[in-house]
Amino acid sequence: MSALEYLSLGDPTIRADRFATYRRLRDDNPIARVEPDGARVVLTRYADVERIFKDPLMRVQPKAGEYPADIGSGPGATFHKLSLPDMDPPTHTRLRKLVSPAFAPRALAHMRSWVERIITDNVEALADVDGEVDFVEHFGMRVPAEIACRLLHAPAADAATVLRRMPALNPVLTHTPLTPRQLAAADEAAQFYFDYIGEIVDSKRGKLGPEDPVGALMLAEEEGGRLSRDELIVTLVGFFIASYHTTMVAMTNAVHALLSHPDQMRLLADDPDLAPAAWEEVLRWQSPVHFISRYAGYDFELHGATITEGTQLMLGLAAANRDERRFTDPDTFDIRRANNRHLAFTAGGHYCIGAPLSRLEGDILLRLLPQRLPAMTLTDSNPPWNDELVFPSMTALKVAPKGM
Ligand code: HEM
Numbered sequence: 001m002s003a004l005e006y007l008s009l010g011d012p013t014i015r016a017d018r019f020a021t022y023r024r025l026r027d028d029n030p031i032a033r034v035e036p037d038g039a040r041v042v043l044t045r046y047a048d049v050e051r052i053f054k055d056p057l058m059r060v061q062p063k064a065g066e067y068p069a070d071i072g073s074g075p076g077a078t079f080h081k082l083s084l085p086d087m088d089p090p091t092h093t094r095l096r097k098l099v100s101p102a103f104a105p106r107a108l109a110h111m112r113s114w115v116e117r118i119i120t121d122n123v124e125a126l127a128d129v130d131g132e133v134d135f136v137e138h139f140g141m142r143v144p145a146e147i148a149c150r151l152l153h154a155p156a157a158d159a160a161t162v163l164r165r166m167p168a169l170n171p172v173l174t175h176t177p178l179t180p181r182q183l184a185a186a187d188e189a190a191q192f193y194f195d196y197i198g199e200i201v202d203s204k205r206g207k208l209g210p211e212d213p214v215g216a217l218m219l220a221e222e223e224g225g226r227l228s229r230d231e232l233i234v235t236l237v238g239f240f241i242a243s244y245h246t247t248m249v250a251m252t253n254a255v256h257a258l259l260s261h262p263d264q265m266r267l268l269a270d271d272p273d274l275a276p277a278a279w280e281e282v283l284r285w286q287s288p289v290h291f292i293s294r295y296a297g298y299d300f301e302l303h304g305a306t307i308t309e310g311t312q313l314m315l316g317l318a319a320a321n322r323d324e325r326r327f328t329d330p331d332t333f334d335i336r337r338a339n340n341r342h343l344a345f346t347a348g349g350h351y352c353i354g355a356p357l358s359r360l361e362g363d364i365l366l367r368l369l370p371q372r373l374p375a376m377t378l379t380d381s382n383p384p385w386n387d388e389l390v391f392p393s394m395t396a397l398k399v400a401p402k403g404m
Contacts, residue, residue: 279362375403
């Protein structure tokens, strides 16, 4: 691909071999202009992606201080306006500060026992299975849903009810143009969440301490109304949305990576303290989120090209995490890798606020796997993947928990 070549995001060759495409882009086209008009550019080199994330003048809003017109003025619009990923400073800075105690060390220490119980119970259930099972269905989808429900104090049995409305809400949270029918569905879903989570919050009032994530947020709400009730509810729903899919994909990728690299699984079995490093390597090697958007906050030069204010920057997390300019042998899955500061959780002001919880989950899961499922094998070495550009994931992962 030559330097000025335009990139078609619909090109099937991108999905056919994503990492080969990213390598070509990093080498030959580090500012790839997206068809048809180049109003969007794709950045794939680690240094460029990190630089944009860390620049406080880059925005998540396409136009500074303006909300998309088609989100209307109903409950869906309230969700958009109060949602952390859609906010720029100073609103974002204020809310982020109020929300940060939810995953502070005190809250995390309190969470460990129930996160451990959920993961252990589900690993034990897998260990009981004779023959073949789909890891995505029987673990990958269940565990994150159970954890997200417990986090919000929702009954685990409600997971399907809570999850069902998310696709309808999604278009008001992302910058997807909305039809009136989609807006009506988004408003309906948003109202459902305000009612459903609102009821939970009311039932827990005065009963939770600051070591509980919801308790920590309610404290911020109660102390002089620093956090509004709507902000509290939108933030809690945001935890569910932001954690469910990413965690499902990360856990599935972890099992796939380890089972397809038996030498790395042996290292982990011999030294369970490698679990945190193994989780980081999974996130670097198969990042669950491939692209995150920002908008240029001002005109700037990059690799001899001018990027103008307002240009949408598609930042390639998975591409940056395989950049040979930053990582030695980036395509090698190496759980003992040193200096593994990957961008799977991004960097800067919007850095994933749930990263400490994700790391706790990874630590628990990867310590247990080689102990409780030492003979587990892949029964399909070529699992099917979905077609998505931003959130690629395995749609099934067939394993034999007791071996073949
Ligand atoms: C492996 C698991 C996870 C991955 C790969 C992941 C990845 C990400 C990414 C890429 C972002 C976007 C950051 C940006 O725009 O710069 C993000 C934001 C966020 N994540 Fe995670 N995440 C994970 C788990 C979680 C969990 C467990 C939670 C909470 C329960 C969570 C809550 C959030 C929230 C609230 C944001 C928005 C932060 C903000 O805009 O200030 N995530 N995450």
